[in-house]
Amino acid sequence: MAEGTVAADQLRLFIERIERLEAEKRGMADDIRDVYAEAKANGYDPKIMRLMVRLRKMETHTRQEQAAMAETYASALGVQYWLPL
Amino acid sequence: MAEGTVAADQLRLFIERIERLEAEKRGMADDIRDVYAEAKANGYDPKIMRLMVRLRKMETHTRQEQAAMAETYASALGVQYWLPL
Amino acid sequence: MAEGTVAADQLRLFIERIERLEAEKRGMADDIRDVYAEAKANGYDPKIMRLMVRLRKMETHTRQEQAAMAETYASALGVQYWLPL
Amino acid sequence: MAEGTVAADQLRLFIERIERLEAEKRGMADDIRDVYAEAKANGYDPKIMRLMVRLRKMETHTRQEQAAMAETYASALGVQYWLPL
DNA sequence: ACGTTTGCGCTTTAGC
DNA sequence: GCTAAAGCGCAAACGT
Numbered sequence: 499m500a501e502g503t504v505a506a507d508q509l510r511l512f513i514e515r516i517e518r519l520e521a522e523k524r525g526m527a528d529d530i531r532d533v534y535a536e537a538k539a540n541g542y543d544p545k546i547m548r549l550m551v552r553l554r555k556m557e558t559h560t561r562q563e564q565a566a567m568a569e570t571y572a573s574a575l576g577v578q579y580w581l582p583l
Numbered sequence: 584m585a586e587g588t589v590a591a592d593q594l595r596l597f598i599e600r601i602e603r604l605e606a607e608k609r610g611m612a613d614d615i616r617d618v619y620a621e622a623k624a625n626g627y628d629p630k631i632m633r634l635m636v637r638l639r640k641m642e643t644h645t646r647q648e649q650a651a652m653a654e655t656y657a658s659a660l661g662v663q664y665w666l667p668l
Numbered sequence: 669m670a671e672g673t674v675a676a677d678q679l680r681l682f683i684e685r686i687e688r689l690e691a692e693k694r695g696m697a698d699d700i701r702d703v704y705a706e707a708k709a710n711g712y713d714p715k716i717m718r719l720m721v722r723l724r725k726m727e728t729h730t731r732q733e734q735a736a737m738a739e740t741y742a743s744a745l746g747v748q749y750w751l752p753l
Numbered sequence: 754m755a756e757g758t759v760a761a762d763q764l765r766l767f768i769e770r771i772e773r774l775e776a777e778k779r780g781m782a783d784d785i786r787d788v789y790a791e792a793k794a795n796g797y798d799p800k801i802m803r804l805m806v807r808l809r810k811m812e813t814h815t816r817q818e819q820a821a822m823a824e825t826y827a828s829a830l831g832v833q834y835w836l837p838l
Numbered sequence: 839a840c841g842t843t844t845g846c847g848c849t850t851t852a853g854c
Numbered sequence: 855g856c857t858a859a860a861g862c863g864c865a866a867a868c869g870t
Contacts, residue, residue, distance in 0.1 A: 631737050631738050643748070657720065660724070663731075
């Protein structure tokens, strides 16, 4: 079997793995849509739900951002700092 | 148990299902990145790989349309027009 | 006037110059968006236009390299890739 | 003059306007770099300066974001609201 | 000078 | 179909 064929097969394998994963990822997105739809069918407003999800994400993310900013600031200023654990 | 509590719990459940699915979706994205990285480590060019994934995803007639339009534009602009859609 | 004040003023000046320039830069970006919108209103496809801008920006030999590699990959994957040669 | 030529010329014009604007935008970016360099030559730390610029931007942006979020929230809940002017 | 890491802009996607 | 938000790749900037 030629070298070129081996390489081609390896490339195909990588591509197919990626396509498989992308399909799964798309499936997750679909599932999320379904949950919103189901919640709506139970009388909840999807728009408000999305807002809540976003807020909860922000609260988590904001904490991390604050910590990162503190670290950057401290390092930029050459300050020794300890997190209050 | 009060009615309000039941509803609140149900809402919580929906929100948590969504957050769980979003986390999984993020995991898929990470896996995809990893595959591209692995392919790169094996000597493949991720950029061209992404092009191939895009092309395979495209319907044939869409490709033809896009190509025809691109060719028209290129000739109007005098662009020697080798690659990447 | 104290030394510290002079330095503070100088720093302020630098910062404000930067912020002014960043604002102008953002304005340029907005103008570009407007041109694409205007072109679209005149019947041109912004997506293909962006492709053309990218191609014109590319060096010729880079285009050739990319094209050659893409062709190799496409043939390895059996992608009918008449598209943008 | 043929119709096709008119269209081609119009397209060319749009593309060239875009390229001109992109060049100006790039120029702005270069100017910004220069200011940082000049400030550094005057003894200021570019990293700290960037941090300051970012912080000042965030303060502004956070206000807008808060306002937008409030509006979204109010609209999602169907609440009538007035800003305290 | 190079590799790593962060910030920026673009592209794509989802909701209205 | 459009407008807004998120994900992603790319490039510049910092540290070694």
